Amino acid sequence: MRSSLRGRRSKSPTPVEPSGQGSEEPAALGEQTLHTLQVLRMDKRTKNLTKRLRPGDIALIDHQDIDRVAGEALVAARPSAVLNAAASISGTYPNLGPEIIVAAGIPLIDEVGAELFEIAKEGELLRIEGGVLLRGDVPLAAGRLLAMDDVVDAMEEARLGLSEQLENFVENTLEFLRKERELLLDGVGVPAIKTDLAEKHVLIVVRGDHYREDLAALRPYIREYRPVMIGVDGGADAILEAGYRPGLIVGDMDSVSDKALTCGAEIVLHAYRDGRAPGLDRIRDLGLGYAVFPAAATSEDIAMLLADDKGAKLIVAVGAHVNLIEFLDKGRSGMASTFLTRQRLAGKLVDAKGVSRLYRSQISTGSLFLLVAAAIITLVGTLAVSPWAGAYWEVLRGYWDNFVFWVQGIFS
Incomplete structure (x- = not known):
């Protein structure tokens, strides 16, 4: 299963789809160009990188099998592209992160190589063309852009091999029970x-x-x-x-x-x-x-x-x-x-x-505001045409005067 996945990844790099810089709409990330210079931010720990990643930056990570939490954190930071030194989907199990990133319109360029962390510098201005990261006209690294079809196919292959991972999960669970039975059973x-x-x-x-x-x-x-x-x-x-x-x-x-x-x-x-x-x-x-x-x-x-x-x-x-x-x-x-x-x-x-x-309420905040406003208008209109309107306004004016007198007494 893994060999077939690797074989599919050996294709020539797919040209990088354009990406935006901080657009509010995820779809817009794929509508601009990455040929312009972008700031490179890099960290081998994705959760550390997302703390300082800014919209429009190029993110360089080393994260095999990007999980859901990492994928959502990267999307929230809105980088112009994500370069992964490792395999975003190794085929070990159907990890959810790459699909989240690609669905948001953010180019995910896979397996650019761990040596890029030694070659590139944090904060420098670089550009991407055709799956290649460039410093000026000098190529630093090349990878393969993962299209949604690639992600879906890789996820399907990973699901076919999920039984092996389930067996490993059961073995790990039993091993944990052997190590921590006193904690689980007696709180030691x-x-x-x-x-x-x-x-x-x-x-x-x-x-x-x-x-x-x-x-x-x-x-x-x-x-x-x-x-x-x-x-x-x-x-x-x-x-x-x-x-x-x-x-x-x-x-x-x-x-x-x-x-x-x-x-x-x-x-x-x-x-x-x-x-x-x-x-x-x-x-x-x-x-x-x-x-x-x-x-x-x-x-x-x-x-x-x-x-x-x-x-x-x-x-x-x-x-x-x-x-x-x-x-x-x-x-x-x-x-x-x-x-x-x-x-x-x-x-x-x-x-x-x-x-x-x-459960989500079917009554929006705007609808509630309109309902309250309509009730107030109705009340005011009723008082205006009532023969007792003058008496009502006198009573209200008296309450208001008493309130003002009470407030003045506090500060005097």
Whole structure:
């Protein structure tokens, strides 16, 4: 299966379709030219690159099997083109990112080679012609533009080989159970925290698919139950953007802003099973206190296990991974913990993914405004023609005068 995919990729580079610079409409990205100079931004970690990527920039990444989250983050940044040093679709499993990028009208140029990171320079002005990245008239690298037909064909081939990946997923899940059975069954290794979660609702926010819409749809629930909010890495920024404050931040701290880390939330640092914590230096540099949670699980899983161990009454997850394709899309071995974690918490875990699409009011804000305006006009018209209109206006004038007198009394 992989050999056939590689064979199809060995075709000559497809000329790059034009791309725009920051157009609001995704379709417009394919209607302008890339022959003009564009700023190159590059990083081997896609989520780091998207933090500084600006509309119209050329994005250079090294991301084999671009997943959904990475694809959506790149589209949101609106680059003029995405150059990938690796294979965007290796054929290992049907990853969702390339389709998202290509569907948005952003040229995705595949397998330009990792050596480009040594040749090119961050911030320099380059141009693309015919799948070739040029510095002036000097070619730096060449790749193959993935058209939508290419993506669809590659995804279909990947689905044919999905059974092998399912077997690997099951093996990884069993391996995780052997390593972390004490954590899953008895809560061994869960750190002590100051935040009280006992008998409370807990809302865990992950920056996954449709997290903004689902978080907005949960406003009535948040208003009524006031759940303790836990941000998983960048999910803490999502909570702040929605107008709330996280009570806890859980993760390895590689995709959360300093603003979120210093907002007053308690920090639980996700560490490897051997105790190594990639985000430890950053937390110490900021002078923040923290608890360490060593586990082979994902950060969103340890956030759920933490809430459960501390006695949460209900756990609501926003943006978390809920289906098998998403488990595979996030990382085949890394998501082995997710299935078992969800089985452990099945009685109190509620997935809010898609709640924004479950029900949408048919009455728009504009319609409500017109209805209120019509009611006011009707009331005013009725008072105007009523024989008692003068008496009504005198009563209203009296109330108004009393209100003005009361306000003046406060400041006098």
